Amino acid sequence: MNKNVHLGTAIGFFLFAAVIMVQSLELQFYTNLGPGPGFFPFILSSIFAVLSLVWFMQSMRDTSSETKRRFLPDRAALLRIGVVIVAVSCAALVMDLIGYQLAMFIFLFVLIKFLGKQKYLVTTIVSLAGSVGIFHLFGKVLSLLLPTSTLPFLAVLGL
Amino acid sequence: MNFNKSNRFVMTMTLAALTVLCINPLSAQTAWPKKGSSVQLWIGYAAGSGTDAGARLMAAGLEKELGVTIVPMNKPGASSQIMYTALAGAKGDGYVFGTINFPSAIISYIDPDRKAVYTKKNFSLLALHIIDPGIIAVLPDSPYKTLGDLIAAAKANPKTVTITTSGIQSDEHFALLQLEEMTGAKFAFVHFSTGAASAMAPFMGGKIDAYTGNVADVLAQHKAGQVRILGVMDSERTRFYPDVPTFEEQGFKLYNSANRGFAVPAGTPKAIVNKLSAAMKKVMDSPEHQKLVEDMGLTLRYLSPEQYSKFWDEYADNVKRLLPLSKE
Amino acid sequence: MNAFSNLMMGFSVALAPANLLLAFLGSAIGTLIGVLPGIGPSAGAALLIPLTFTMEPTGAIIMLTALFYGTQYGGTITSVLLNVPGEAASAITCLDGHAMAKQGRAGTALSLAAIGSFMGGLFATLCLVVAAIPLTKMALQFGPVESFALLTVGLSLMMGLAGKSIIKALMMGVLGLLLAMVGLDPVRGMPRFTFDRLELMDGIGFIPIIMGIFGLAEVLSNAEDGFGTMKLAKMSSLFPTKQDLKDSVGPIARGSLIGTGLGLIPGMTGSAASFLSYIAEKKASRTPEKFGTGMVQGVVGPETANNAHANGALIPLFTLGIPSSPTVAVIMGAFMMHGLIPGPFLFQEHPDIAWGVIASFVIGNLMLLILNLPLIGIWVKILKIPYGLLFAIILAFMIIGSYSVNNSVFEIGIMVVFGIVSYFLRKMDFPMAPLVLTLILGPQMERSLRQSLEISQGSFAIFIETPLSAVLFAIAAVILIAPAFKSLRKGKNSISGEST
Numbered sequence: 001m002n003k004n005v006h007l008g009t010a011i012g013f014f015l016f017a018a019v020i021m022v023q024s025l026e027l028q029f030y031t032n033l034g035p036g037p038g039f040f041p042f043i044l045s046s047i048f049a050v051l052s053l054v055w056f057m058q059s060m061r062d063t064s065s066e067t068k069r070r071f072l073p074d075r076a077a078l079l080r081i082g083v084v085i086v087a088v089s090c091a092a093l094v095m096d097l098i099g100y101q102l103a104m105f106i107f108l109f110v111l112i113k114f115l116g117k118q119k120y121l122v123t124t125i126v127s128l129a130g131s132v133g134i135f136h137l138f139g140k141v142l143s144l145l146l147p148t149s150t151l152p153f154l155a156v157l158g159l
Numbered sequence: 160m161n162f163n164k165s166n167r168f169v170m171t172m173t174l175a176a177l178t179v180l181c182i183n184p185l186s187a188q189t190a191w192p193k194k195g196s197s198v199q200l201w202i203g204y205a206a207g208s209g210t211d212a213g214a215r216l217m218a219a220g221l222e223k224e225l226g227v228t229i230v231p232m233n234k235p236g237a238s239s240q241i242m243y244t245a246l247a248g249a250k251g252d253g254y255v256f257g258t259i260n261f262p263s264a265i266i267s268y269i270d271p272d273r274k275a276v277y278t279k280k281n282f283s284l285l286a287l288h289i290i291d292p293g294i295i296a297v298l299p300d301s302p303y304k305t306l307g308d309l310i311a312a313a314k315a316n317p318k319t320v321t322i323t324t325s326g327i328q329s330d331e332h333f334a335l336l337q338l339e340e341m342t343g344a345k346f347a348f349v350h351f352s353t354g355a356a357s358a359m360a361p362f363m364g365g366k367i368d369a370y371t372g373n374v375a376d377v378l379a380q381h382k383a384g385q386v387r388i389l390g391v392m393d394s395e396r397t398r399f400y401p402d403v404p405t406f407e408e409q410g411f412k413l414y415n416s417a418n419r420g421f422a423v424p425a426g427t428p429k430a431i432v433n434k435l436s437a438a439m440k441k442v443m444d445s446p447e448h449q450k451l452v453e454d455m456g457l458t459l460r461y462l463s464p465e466q467y468s469k470f471w472d473e474y475a476d477n478v479k480r481l482l483p484l485s486k487e
Numbered sequence: 488m489n490a491f492s493n494l495m496m497g498f499s500v501a502l503a504p505a506n507l508l509l510a511f512l513g514s515a516i517g518t519l520i521g522v523l524p525g526i527g528p529s530a531g532a533a534l535l536i537p538l539t540f541t542m543e544p545t546g547a548i549i550m551l552t553a554l555f556y557g558t559q560y561g562g563t564i565t566s567v568l569l570n571v572p573g574e575a576a577s578a579i580t581c582l583d584g585h586a587m588a589k590q591g592r593a594g595t596a597l598s599l600a601a602i603g604s605f606m607g608g609l610f611a612t613l614c615l616v617v618a619a620i621p622l623t624k625m626a627l628q629f630g631p632v633e634s635f636a637l638l639t640v641g642l643s644l645m646m647g648l649a650g651k652s653i654i655k656a657l658m659m660g661v662l663g664l665l666l667a668m669v670g671l672d673p674v675r676g677m678p679r680f681t682f683d684r685l686e687l688m689d690g691i692g693f694i695p696i697i698m699g700i701f702g703l704a705e706v707l708s709n710a711e712d713g714f715g716t717m718k719l720a721k722m723s724s725l726f727p728t729k730q731d732l733k734d735s736v737g738p739i740a741r742g743s744l745i746g747t748g749l750g751l752i753p754g755m756t757g758s759a760a761s762f763l764s765y766i767a768e769k770k771a772s773r774t775p776e777k778f779g780t781g782m783v784q785g786v787v788g789p790e791t792a793n794n795a796h797a798n799g800a801l802i803p804l805f806t807l808g809i810p811s812s813p814t815v816a817v818i819m820g821a822f823m824m825h826g827l828i829p830g831p832f833l834f835q836e837h838p839d840i841a842w843g844v845i846a847s848f849v850i851g852n853l854m855l856l857i858l859n860l861p862l863i864g865i866w867v868k869i870l871k872i873p874y875g876l877l878f879a880i881i882l883a884f885m886i887i888g889s890y891s892v893n894n895s896v897f898e899i900g901i902m903v904v905f906g907i908v909s910y911f912l913r914k915m916d917f918p919m920a921p922l923v924l925t926l927i928l929g930p931q932m933e934r935s936l937r938q939s940l941e942i943s944q945g946s947f948a949i950f951i952e953t954p955l956s957a958v959l960f961a962i963a964a965v966i967l968i969a970p971a972f973k974s975l976r977k978g979k980n981s982i983s984g985e986s987t
Contacts, residue, residue: 350937
């Protein structure tokens, strides 16, 4: 499975380079004074494309034992990784909507309790500190305002 | 219609209610700002930048003047375009205003490549606060003793006299394009998009013939006698370099400066605009504020909303004309 | 010598109790700011400037400059303990520093970093006292042409970061250069690869990228094995062994030179200094392949260079009134707001202030050392927090940090994207260091190239005609070709029967 992932990624890289190459053709290649905005992107993406092909060939010929190893960890691990990624993304997406304090509290609580499997007391204390505590610390001491909610009923609560 | 007692009562009440509703927005205006409320000041550049410093000084002054908390918030990115976009879409209730720098503000919506979603119509201008007139300088041992020498050389040998700017389409770039237009000279621009300060070292190392910047940029070097300032692009001499003649005095009607002011979203009631602008003027008249701004080498210049708007339009005409040239 | 008698006067000013306290406060707050994500030294300094209005000038400047080089050290703490760079220049310390932490040697890493930082700062200050003018004259030789040549040398050293696979290192290097192209281009000033997103007009944020590559990828990698297991070895002594100290001498010497040298040249950032120091240590080492597994030199060198750079960057400010970076510009602003204009005139008009501030650099750096060494015991306890709790804190840390770069959630998204991509790439043995190096050097290279061609009006000959540039290009060529010669000779030797 490992080998296939390598090959797939090599192809992915190649396509990525191809897209950049095409995009950079829309930019001016050379100006009267020297390389234009499209010059380096074009050349670099061409080099990248070539290197991807070389890597592809190398991976094809690679018969070492490492390539037999499983690439992705087991189901449980995948779930954990997925949850982390989803959690961070969601926190970012809703932060402007429901405000930093609420978003961060939910984020911390869910992760610490359900992934980290810590006790309720510890979870709650840390979640509060990281959301409300940090909000006021940054706001009062550092004059750095973390987002507040755009929903009126939450904004009124100071969230 | 039946004008019996109950109907009359209803009609009177309705009329009264409507009247109150009409008056309310007016009274909200005259009651602005509510005591104890906070007003946000959006700053389009990062903390520590020149614009940020000047804006925070104004915020401090306004707090005393208006009796409210002013909360400065930095919203940097894309030379303030991100902040302008947000400001254009914000509520015009007098509780948010933002910094405006031009030429960058004007360029951001005139230049089609920048794909701005706003124009001047989306803003109500409050006041001009600080200007920093442009200057051109050379090293003390340079063969160019006057502005005329420099321009003559650039005319005689086009594209051989190198001169710095603080980036493509910066205010220096536009000033020089105007100068070229006026005199037929042709300079070799060297753009330092990371700012005028990054142009200073190569210039002082003798790698570039001349330096374009603003008055505040060369305070230290002038004091140490390390530069020769050829001219100031303003209608009057600057108090920081009283011996330096203006461009106008030397026969070149060129006026250019970095301009920093403030604006609110369009649709903010006129009463609030005027009140805020008057408060700003008071701050600018106070001695403490003047001293702090002067220490930074900057010049205060107040323009009322109408004057500021006129100034903006004049500048915009210049930009429209020179924009294609700046893209060569 | 005149300089030293002035310095003595400066010390008498700097040792006044009020100024000592301010130096202490500055270093302490600076360290804290370095630890806190997202708030860089310039933002921190800018926010504190209003507080300094009521102080007299010497004290205010002392506090602000102490804050400035204090932040360099704070960033190290999070890099070593959490693999999260608290500050751009501390990113490379994540590689060997965090590896050392995993081996139970976090205390050693932090104390060596503190010692190295002190020595680096001291060296740079010494340069300021003794040789400020000649050094500045040397630095002024680096215009756009010479800067481009120097950056090319730096780029050619990228091969020194390659691990087992040159192809993979090259790919990452090229990818870094491509990523560096996003934003307004230096030729036309037009948006390039921004997909109409305003947030990308200034380029992809560097801090969110490195938070993703180092911090998030590490958390994801740890998540693989579950959150209960403690992945750290038992903590050994907090302080370095004799061998560690012996091993640090070379890196400190090299780091001081590299850091101070690059600090003098505008356009060369602290990140460039720490990275190049890392590469230099790898080249100077007898066991380069061990770098990344917890080599002391990989921590001490960059940290020394980092602090030397911060202090060295102040030299052009004092000699010419030129701020070589936005952060130094803030300090310059602080000078001006108190009615002082930095430059040679300052030494004539206010010698007590000028020399007092310089003497305070020595004291401030010493304070950083005294302040931080005992605290290491406390910082290191952070590692004892169960990972099930710590990982969430780290994530929160990074979310706040990415957000505060531009007060926008877009940067959090960048961090997530780069975290995921880097997690997968790491599994395929792609080295991240070359990517970060080219990301740092790339933008300035394209700018310097363009500026050089604007000066020469299109002629590439300027790179050969300028002596310093020609020499640097020759060095770059040698660096690139030398390994090829080496392997040719190896081949020859084995053909002739000699054992290699």
